[in-house]
Amino acid sequence: MxxxxxxxxxxxxxxxxxxxxxxxxxxxxxxxxxxxxxxxxxxxxxxxxxxxxxxxxxxxxxxxxxxxxxxxxxxxxxxxxxxxxxxxxxxxxxxxxxxxxxxxxxxxxxxxxxxxxxxxxxxxxxxxxxxxxxxxxxxxxxxxxxxxxxxxxxxxxxxxxxxxxxxxxxxxxxxxxxxxxxxxxxxxxxxxxxxxxxxxxxxxxxxxxxxxxxxxxxxxxxxxxxxxxxxxxxxxxxxxxxxxxxxxxxxxxxxxxxxxxxxxxxxNCQELLDRAAQLRQAEYEREQERLVAAENRKAAKQAQERKVRMKQMVDEPKKWLRKADELVAARGTDNYEAAAEVLDELREALAADGGEQLSRKHAAHLAKQHPTLNRMKSALRKRGLLE
Structure with a gap:
């Protein structure tokens, strides 16, 4: 030092x-x-x-x-x-x-x-x-x-x-x-x-x-x-x-x-230090409780939003295929991940009505349309949508 x-x-x-x-x-x-x-x-x-x-x-x-x-x-x-x-x-x-x-x-x-x-x-x-x-x-x-x-x-x-x-x-x-x-x-x-x-x-x-x-x-x-x-x-x-x-x-x-x-x-000072440690621990526990509650609220909100989104996918699957296209066209790793997530959720939403085939087919289409976008193809493979 x-x-x-x-x-x-x-x-x-x-x-x-x-x-x-x-x-x-x-x-x-x-x-x-x-x-x-x-x-x-x-x-x-x-x-x-x-x-x-x-x-x-x-x-x-x-x-x-x-x-x-x-x-x-x-x-x-x-x-x-x-x-x-x-x-x-x-x-x-x-x-x-x-x-x-x-x-x-x-x-x-x-x-x-x-x-x-x-x-x-x-x-x-x-x-x-x-x-x-x-x-x-x-x-x-x-x-x-x-x-x-x-x-x-x-x-x-x-x-x-x-x-x-x-x-x-x-x-x-x-x-x-x-x-x-x-x-x-x-x-x-x-x-x-x-x-x-x-x-x-x-x-x-x-x-x-x-x-x-x-x-x-x-x-x-x-x-x-x-x-x-x-x-x-x-x-x-x-x-x-x-x-x-x-x-x-x-x-x-x-x-x-x-x-x-x-x-x-x-x-004495030691008693003050001990009490300060107790207050610090109590504050830490309150903060952890607050964080857990916030995460639970966030998870519940995301689950509700996903439920609504998947219902929309059942009603308008082509809209969400276009959404995946738009995300890929915008470029960037985050957008590629988001596009793969859209196709993954679409597969789940239409599981009883050809969702697997539809999502994989569109993933193959994207890979063929954008052969140089390796990060996009990697995101699709992680979701099991592309060989």
Whole structure:
């Protein structure tokens, strides 16, 4: 297996400043770098830049993939983890870490589970995962505890032998509703959807929490004219993108941990994996039942159509001889097979009235009329219509 690595950073909240862009360019001489993105592929060598430094200087999300086991996601939270430490610390396990900024309340949440080479399927498309990560970051900034659970799940279900014994943290409400948005993220870490389905079985209903857009709207409506003018002055006199990003982060970071309901379980990772396997098997059995039912319906429909067709053959045999001629004239293996089938069914339909002789005679006629059509003659021989 040849080595392949992919590294990407994205600036979500605002574009990089000149100083931040200069810092990013010092991290790699080969990457494609802009104020909004940084990405590079490696078939040999490695990215030796400062990931945390990049995230502290303009970029907001980071993804690192290597086909020998590395799958890392890191996100910068400008305001803080929007939960009390007693809440979010229960989701921090080996492979998931929080690095606070030296100044301020922000920091970087890094998910880097351990996987052996060849343990997971190789990936070549990373855009869906990056979109999912950006969306999950926005949810987390707004106080969505389900995102922390997803990160815990990816960290806990890794290649470590003792990871199956890890105890499950409190299960946030509404887990099932996040499954669609989280699917590319789960796939990146080799987690099947049934795993989240197993977790969601004990999950309570999602709380009625305002969306980020609704919270921003409410915040705007709550401001006085004086506050609005002050913010407008900042936007016009300073770096407007930076002011906007800081303001939005402050609004979204105002969530308290008591908002999101949770359910405490006694499960460990192995129990989740076992339940996911049961759900997967149940889905497989339902799919097999659906396929069998569909095949039965198809067979019944074909039998009915054949019954009608053979009655028509009894009434108008010459029509079906012409049909065989038309199919042969159209050329092509499928048409030759269809023509042979028509003559075979005609033989059966007229079994009591010379059908054998009629079909074989017409097959001989076709062979004589088209002596070079070997595939047609082969189709007729398979049906026993031609010597």
């Amino acid at each position: 040849s080595e392949y690595q992919y590294v990407e950073f994205q600036a979500v909240d605002r574009p990089l400043t000149d100083r931040e862009l200069a810092y990013a360019r010092k991290q790699s001489t080969r990457a494609e770098i802009s104020r909004r993105s940084f990405h590079n592929e490696y078939h040999f060598g490695d990215f030796r830049g400062d990931v945390i430094g990049m995230l502290q200087r303009g970029y907001d999300v980071h993804l690192h993939y290597a086909n020998f086991g590395i799958r890392t996601v890191a996100i910068r939270l400008p305001a803080r983890v929007p939960f009390a430490k007693a809440v979010w610390s229960s989701y921090i396990v080996e492979g998931l870490s929080w690095a606070p900024d030296r100044r301020g309340s922000g920091g970087v949440l890094t998910l880097a589970p351990y996987h052996e080479a060849d343990e997971l399927e190789e990936l070549w498309e990373f855009e869906p995962c990056m979109r999912a990560i950006v969306g999950l970051r926005t949810r987390l900034m707004a106080g969505d505890l389900r995102v922390l659970y997803l990160f815990w799940l990816a960290a806990a279900i890794d290649g470590q032998h003792d990871s199956v014994d890890a105890k499950e943290p409190p299960v946030p409400g509404g887990l099932a509703k996040i499954a669609g948005d989280a699917q590319p993220f789960l796939e990146f870490f080799g987690l099947e959807p049934h795993l989240l389905g197993a977790a969601a079985e004990v999950s309570a209903e999602a709380p009625d929490v305002a969306s980020p857009e609704q919270r921003i709207q409410r915040w705007v409506e709550s401001k006085s004219d004086k506050d609005v003018k002050s913010l407008l002055r900042e936007l016009l006199s300073e770096d407007s993108a930076a002011v906007k990003a800081a303001t939005v982060a402050r609004i979204l970071g105002a969530t308290t941990s008591s908002v999101w309901p949770t359910v405490t379980t006694n499960r």
